[in-house]
Amino acid sequence: MTALDTPPLPDDDRQTPQADRADRANQADTSDSPEPAERSRRPLVLAATAGFTIGILITGLLWGLSGQRGGANVDAAAACDAFNRAGHLPDTTSGYDATAFTRLADDAAHRMTAAYELAQAAAAFDGQYQPLAQSLAGVNGMVLSGRFDSRSGQDDIIRVQQLCARG
Numbered sequence: 366m367t368a369l370d371t372p373p374l375p376d377d378d379r380q381t382p383q384a385d386r387a388d389r390a391n392q393a394d395t396s397d398s399p400e401p402a403e404r405s406r407r408p409l410v411l412a413a414t415a416g417f418t419i420g421i422l423i424t425g426l427l428w429g430l431s432g433q434r435g436g437a438n439v440d441a442a443a444a445c446d447a448f449n450r451a452g453h454l455p456d457t458t459s460g461y462d463a464t465a466f467t468r469l470a471d472d473a474a475h476r477m478t479a480a481y482e483l484a485q486a487a488a489a490f491d492g493q494y495q496p497l498a499q500s501l502a503g504v505n506g507m508v509l510s511g512r513f514d515s516r517s518g519q520d521d522i523i524r525v526q527q528l529c530a531r532g
């Protein structure tokens with residue numbers, strides 16, 4: 366045997382080939398396997414995704430609900446503005462007096478119809494505007510018929526003025 370054919374003597378620092386293989390197998394089981402690291406991230410990813418989804422849904426719901434109420438307020442205010450711009454509506458319940466009655470402006474009927482439609486839209490979104498819509502329905506009917514001698518129609522005019530004054 367020559368010096369090249371002889372195996373080296375084991376030192377205390379060196380391990381035997383069997384121990385070296387066992388160490389490598391243990392290291393392969395713990396460091397090379399990506400499964401434990403992926404399992405630990407999955408709950409975090411699922412929780413973040415669920416939280417994000419729930420947050421978006423709640424934000425959308427609140428945004429949608431606030432827009433409906435705000436739209437109703439704006440429609441009711443616009444209905445009152447259109448009613449006020451229609452001009453003075455005569456009261457002929459005690460008889461027709463030519464000096465008290467002046468012809469309505471051509472656009473008064475259109476403004477009254479617009480006020481009624483806007484009040485209907487507000488009442489559709491928020492029930493608190495239902496009295497305004499009902500009163501404007503009576504006033505609109507009176508304006509479209511051209512008969513201002515209706516006692517209930519005149520009461521509706523007063524009711525609309527009171528409701529619009531409240532805001």
